[in-house]
Amino acid sequence: MGAKEKWLAGDVSAARYILQEAYAAIPKSEEIWLAAFKLEFENNEPERARMLLAKARERGGTERVWMKSAIVERELGNSSEERRLLDEGLKLFPSFFKLWLMLGQLEERLGNLPQAKEAYELGLKQCPNSTPLWLSLANLEERMSGLSKVRAVLTMARKRNPHFPELWLAAIRAESRHGSKKEADILMAKALQECPNSGILWAAAIEMAPRPQRKTKSSDAYKKCEHDPHVIAAIGKLFWHDRKVDKARTWLNRAVTLAPDVGDFWALLYKFELQHGTEDQQKEVMRKCIAAEPKHGERWQPISKAVENSHQPVEAILKKLVVALGKEEKAAEDNKHQ
Numbered sequence: 001m002g003a004k005e006k007w008l009a010g011d012v013s014a015a016r017y018i019l020q021e022a023y024a025a026i027p028k029s030e031e032i033w034l035a036a037f038k039l040e041f042e043n044n045e046p047e048r049a050r051m052l053l054a055k056a057r058e059r060g061g062t063e064r065v066w067m068k069s070a071i072v073e074r075e076l077g078n079s080s081e082e083r084r085l086l087d088e089g090l091k092l093f094p095s096f097f098k099l100w101l102m103l104g105q106l107e108e109r110l111g112n113l114p115q116a117k118e119a120y121e122l123g124l125k126q127c128p129n130s131t132p133l134w135l136s137l138a139n140l141e142e143r144m145s146g147l148s149k150v151r152a153v154l155t156m157a158r159k160r161n162p163h164f165p166e167l168w169l170a171a172i173r174a175e176s177r178h179g180s181k182k183e184a185d186i187l188m189a190k191a192l193q194e195c196p197n198s199g200i201l202w203a204a205a206i207e208m209a210p211r212p213q214r215k216t217k218s219s220d221a222y223k224k225c226e227h228d229p230h231v232i233a234a235i236g237k238l239f240w241h242d243r244k245v246d247k248a249r250t251w252l253n254r255a256v257t258l259a260p261d262v263g264d265f266w267a268l269l270y271k272f273e274l275q276h277g278t279e280d281q282q283k284e285v286m287r288k289c290i291a292a293e294p295k296h297g298e299r300w301q302p303i304s305k306a307v308e309n310s311h312q313p314v315e316a317i318l319k320k321l322v323v324a325l326g327k328e329e330k331a332a333e334d335n336k337h338q
Contacts, residue, residue: 003035012043030062037068042311046076063093070102075310082106097123097130104136113144131166138170147178165191165198172204184208199228206234214238229259233268245276260292263300267321274322290314299324 066089100123
């Protein structure tokens with residue numbers, strides 16, 4: 001914490017000194033090694049970051065050290081070194097799903113789709129309960145083979161993990177994307193039976209409902225999950241579409257208060273204030289979002305974790321996500337009118 005304070009105050013060398021003192025005092029602390037790595041990495045000292053991680057691996061680092069090592073190489077564009085580190089890491093930690101995920105993503109980036117598929121499938125043998133691995137395999141199958149293959153993957157995923165709402169939601173969305181509205185509705189009804197208290201499913205159910213039924217659906221959702229930020233945000237969006245500006249603002253603010261770590265809700269609130277708020281209100285949302293340092297969110301993470309955005313500040317990620325949301329909304333409108 002001392003090092004982080006110095007770093008945030010702009011004194012990188014003082015932060016470095018504190019961490020050197022720390023690992024002289026506690027040489028076995030992986031937290032200190034990783035903090036030192038992060039300091040160098042975020043300050044564009046990739047060689048120093050690499051050296052620290054190499055030492056940490058020599059000292060028998062945990063799976064996190066191997067993961068960070070591969071991330072550095074990914075960012076520097078060294079695919080072969082990234083693959084070597086992932087392969088080595090997986091020999092040591094075969095049940096750490098993130099390494100399998102990164103291996104699959106590496107192959108996808110390089111256009112080696114059959115190898116990516118193999119990485120996800122091998123990962124699932126080791127980690128059958130990893131939702132991210134199932135979802136990555138499903139997305140890949142959709143790109144390679146279309147709807148029938150996605151259905152097969154997600155059906156198997158749900159058999160293994162019946163109460164994982166993300167897997168149900170992925171299946172519902174796949175049907176919707178391919179125009180099978182009836183199938184999507186049937187799946188949603190089953191999903192809510194299996195996972196009756198899932199906020200993400202209820203939020204999706206509100207959005208899928210025909211306009212006249214949305215109010216009823218949102219009151220059902222609220223009864224089941226009144227403290228779930230996804231439901232709160234979905235209700236906020238309904239007020240927003242109905243031009244009830246004050247109510248929308250209240251509900252969207254509740255969502256970010258309940259889940260400040262989820263960037264998606266900050267993006268919704270910021271987009272709302274860009275449309276309906278004053279400059280001060282917009283600045284205030286931005287300030288609070290930067291202070292919250294969101295790390296999660298279904299829409300936030302693909303942007304914040306993209307290689308080209310890896311050192312971008314929160315403010316830049318928030319703005320990029322708002323642009324992406326705007327494009328999606330426009331595409332959805334265009335589809336309706338076709």
